[in-house]
Amino acid sequence: MIFDADGLIKLNRAGILLTVAQAYRCIVPSEVYYEAVTAGLAMHHPDAMDIDAIISSEMEIWPEPLVTSESMFGAGETAALNLFYQMGDRMANIISDDRNFRVHLTGIGCPSIVPSDVIVRMAQLKLITKERALDALDKLRPHIRVSRFIASVDGVEAVNDHSTEA
């Protein structure tokens, strides 16, 4: 999975970033690290320290230099996109809930997934329990659209009740 800063911050606020990082190969472009951690720490945003600890212990930082600074997207989003192309891995997913960015990703055939769907998917794969998934969605609720929240809760509720956390 390739992260942009939005994906990192939202999954961390959902309290599930560490579990995601332990379950999947997660790659963070250095520009995304700057946006979510370096810039966040400089402004004393509390999430930045947690995200830094999780990236340091469980994720890979991709030290790719930014190809272009003039882009329709921010540096981190551009770097995530460049990384996807460099990897040449059509199975790689970019995790982002940015509406504008995701429309572009869909348009160019780049797989992407929103943080709430990551939670639903992990519940479906029984990597987390339904209860944990619903708790994560509750924490994510203030940061996503109501329609997305309801759809995600429905997705988790539809998971077989006999799930056990792996």
Add this chain to the structure above:
Amino acid sequence: MTTQPKPKKPKTVPVPIRLSEMLLELADLHSTEHRINRTDTLRQWMYQAAERYAVSLVSEGRLSIGKASELLDVTYYDIYHIAEKNGIELGTE
């Protein structure tokens, strides 16, 4: 770990602009109340409006969060805060 140098402060340029005397009177009232000068008041008002506008574009899917944070010279976290403060929903449908 710091893999990226902090970006330079954005360049500023003077912009001559004509404003109504009534608006300036209101600006002066605000300036007195907040102990700042008229220029800072107008800059503050403009920046607050720009923040709301940029985040509304993000909400509509016309601008990415990363680009908005660069244009406003704020962090990702600030974008979420501005959205929350103004009751603007972010994210995909």
